[in-house]
Amino acid sequence: MEIRLRGSIRLQTLPPYLFAELDRKKEDTEASGREVLDLGVGDPDIPTPRPIVEELRAAVLDPATHRYPSYRGSAEFREAAAAWLKKRFDIDVNPATELISVIGTKEGLFHLALAIANPGDYVLVPDPAYPVYANAARFAHATPYPLPLEPPDFLPRLDLIPDDVLEQASLMYLNYPNNPTSATATREFFRQVVEFAHKNRIAVCHDAAYSEIYFGEPPPSILEIEGAMDVAIEMHSLSKTYNMTGWRVGFACGNQDLVEALATTKTNLDSGVFVAIQRAAIKAFSLYDELTGPIRDTYRSRRDVIAAALDEAGFAFKRPDATFYVWFEIPDGFRGGSVEFAGQLLERAGVLVAPGVGFGEHGEGYCRISLTAPDDVIKRAAEKLAAYRA
Numbered sequence: 001m002e003i004r005l006r007g008s009i010r011l012q013t014l015p016p017y018l019f020a021e022l023d024r025k026k027e028d029t030e031a032s033g034r035e036v037l038d039l040g041v042g043d044p045d046i047p048t049p050r051p052i053v054e055e056l057r058a059a060v061l062d063p064a065t066h067r068y069p070s071y072r073g074s075a076e077f078r079e080a081a082a083a084w085l086k087k088r089f090d091i092d093v094n095p096a097t098e099l100i101s102v103i104g105t106k107e108g109l110f111h112l113a114l115a116i117a118n119p120g121d122y123v124l125v126p127d128p129a130y131p132v133y134a135n136a137a138r139f140a141h142a143t144p145y146p147l148p149l150e151p152p153d154f155l156p157r158l159d160l161i162p163d164d165v166l167e168q169a170s171l172m173y174l175n176y177p178n179n180p181t182s183a184t185a186t187r188e189f190f191r192q193v194v195e196f197a198h199k200n201r202i203a204v205c206h207d208a209a210y211s212e213i214y215f216g217e218p219p220p221s222i223l224e225i226e227g228a229m230d231v232a233i234e235m236h237s238l239s240k241t242y243n244m245t246g247w248r249v250g251f252a253c254g255n256q257d258l259v260e261a262l263a264t265t266k267t268n269l270d271s272g273v274f275v276a277i278q279r280a281a282i283k284a285f286s287l288y289d290e291l292t293g294p295i296r297d298t299y300r301s302r303r304d305v306i307a308a309a310l311d312e313a314g315f316a317f318k319r320p321d322a323t324f325y326v327w328f329e330i331p332d333g334f335r336g337g338s339v340e341f342a343g344q345l346l347e348r349a350g351v352l353v354a355p356g357v358g359f360g361e362h363g364e365g366y367c368r369i370s371l372t373a374p375d376d377v378i379k380r381a382a383e384k385l386a387a388y389r390a
């Protein structure tokens with residue numbers, strides 16, 4: 001007997017995968033014995049700090065961690081996260097009602113759309129962006145409405161969204177410091193967002209995954225803004241802050257109704273974060289000052305190495321103040337798009353970057369360099385980039 005596998009309508013809403021050709025080029029290059037300096041993927045190369053690993057090791061040995069976790073995160077985890085928010089942003093979030101654990105923010109971001117968007121709704125999503133926002137909207141049978149992020153500040157123009165879209169919009173995603181553009185948002189911008197959300201009765205989900213990867217002023221939380229707790233939910237991840245992408249832990253916080261809707265959705269489809277990992281996360285919060293400084297220093301020096309190389313080769317870009325990405329323009333006069341440019345860079349320089357169009361149509365014309373490769377790879381890639389001539 002054969003199963004009847006038609007594939008769900010949901011899966012059919014997902015856009016086609018654009019990078020098959022580039023993936024093949026990477027494999028061919030490696031197969032031919034040439035080294036590929038991979039600056040394409042944003043996944044920290046540095047191990048998780050030792051004290052966090054040690055805490056996990058001890059926690060795993062305690063059988064109390066082996067049972068189902070609480071759906072919302074342990075009281076200790078939620079209190080530690082709320083205390084960290086207080087210390088870092090001076091915001092007051094009730095750990096009992098306004099904060100829950102998530103199994104990585106990707107999970108929380110995606111399920112939030114399923115929790116609050118309906119068929120026929122618009123979901124406002126930045127473009128270029130982390131692809132999760134638009135695909136979550138599609139899975140909810142809502143329509144992603146792109147908000148172009150353009151230079152110089154890569155902030156969306158809220159005043160350009162048509163009224164008929166605003167009337168049908170239930171949710172807006174934002175992400176600052178931003179992947180892929182590395183832009184940061186000011187408190188003034190967040191004030192405008194909160195006012196916009198109140199006026200149009202739209203929920204705002206701010207993805208703060210890169211809030212701790214900064215090189216100047218610490219970036220703000222949207223929850224610092226007066227009135228934000230009425231309209232906003234914010235996602236915080238330990239993945240980038242503590243080099244813990246594989247561990248799958250973060251938290252959602254903010255408006256109680258939004259947190260509750262997400263919690264109800266999650267209660268029906270997952271069973272929370274492994275208790276031992278929650279204990280390790282509590283350790284991470286407690287060592288925030290000691291552990292995060294050196295991580296920032298590493299990315300700052302890598303940024304400087306790559307920025308100098310891009311300058312030397314004459315690429316147009318803004319030196320990032322935050323995130324571990326550099327967003328640069330493909331050269332004037334290059335015939336082709338970002339996928340073709342990334343292909344050429346791979347062929348001529350052996351350096352792999354992420355084509356901007358992979359983050360949305362408004363990402364076309366750019367490529368993204370990720371600084372999450374070992375220092376020696378960054379150095380060699382910088383030499384190749386500096387010598388690159390279109």
Ligand SMILES: *Cc1c(COP(=O)(O)O)cnc(C)c1O
Nearest residue numbers: 104105106130179209237239250
């Ligand atoms: C890496 C990243 C995340 C973090 O995802 P986790 O699921 O917490 O590991 C979230 N948002 C953006 C934009 C990212 O780049």
